[in-house]
Amino acid sequence: MFVLVNLKTYPCDPLEVATAVRDVDETTDARLAVAPQATHVERVAETGVETWAQHVDPIDHGSNTGHTLAESVADAGAVGTLINHSERRLKLADIDGAVQAAQRADLETVVCANNPEQIGAAAALGPDAVAVEPPELIGTGTPVSQADPDIVEDAVTAAENVDDDVSVLCGAGISTGDDVVAAGDLGAEGVLLASGVAKADDPRDALEDLVDPL
Numbered sequence: 001m002f003v004l005v006n007l008k009t010y011p012c013d014p015l016e017v018a019t020a021v022r023d024v025d026e027t028t029d030a031r032l033a034v035a036p037q038a039t040h041v042e043r044v045a046e047t048g049v050e051t052w053a054q055h056v057d058p059i060d061h062g063s064n065t066g067h068t069l070a071e072s073v074a075d076a077g078a079v080g081t082l083i084n085h086s087e088r089r090l091k092l093a094d095i096d097g098a099v100q101a102a103q104r105a106d107l108e109t110v111v112c113a114n115n116p117e118q119i120g121a122a123a124a125l126g127p128d129a130v131a132v133e134p135p136e137l138i139g140t141g142t143p144v145s146q147a148d149p150d151i152v153e154d155a156v157t158a159a160e161n162v163d164d165d166v167s168v169l170c171g172a173g174i175s176t177g178d179d180v181v182a183a184g185d186l187g188a189e190g191v192l193l194a195s196g197v198a199k200a201d202d203p204r205d206a207l208e209d210l211v212d213p214l
């Protein structure tokens with residue numbers, strides 16, 4: 001299973017979480033990675049943890065003030081990027097452009113979507129993976145894999161119907177190892193999570209619990 005920890009703009013210490021993700025990754029067969037804010041990518045990547053960007057824009061080098069260039073996050077040490085997170089929505093043409101920008105910079109891509117219908121559309125754009133996240137469960141602690149299993153199974157089917165090579169992750173409310181196991185049982189190859197680690201009193205403990213049953 002792939003466990004991708006998104007730090008959003010939570011007021012956690014990105015280096016503390018990054019080192020915990022790096023260390024716990026060495027104890028498990030699961031693949032762990034962290035997605036800090038863009039300004040923290042370089043310092044986080046220097047810890048040796050697998051580092052992802054939270055977003056890249058559908059742009060190339062040039063006159064694009066205030067945008068995030070895929071090549072720049074790659075230069076800073078990111079190996080992948082989220083695209084179209086529920087909190088950073090893009091229009092379809094811009095999702096397509098951001099996937100192409102990320103691929104140009106050799107970044108792995110996870111395109112997020114709200115539901116199985118959008119997952120099918122996202123998979124058609126040729127990312128490495130898609131992530132289904134019902135917005136109403138994000139940050140609630142109510143895990144999508146247990147509260148709304150149909151949406152995960154339907155997302156897996158929707159992606160398979162478009163392109164077998166596109167992996168499916170699920171996210172929203174995932175905070176325990178049981179939630180991750182439930183996601184795997186539904187056909188997801190990974191989870192996208194945030195508050196369960198970024199807001200935990202002890203992120204390392206939270207991560208150890210997450211991977212314990214894997």
Ligand SMILES: O=C[C@H](O)COP(=O)(O)O
Pocket residue numbers: 006085086133137138139140141171172173174192193194195196
């Ligand atoms: O990127 C992560 C997702 O939005 C899930 O967030 P959450 O784990 O806080 O529910």
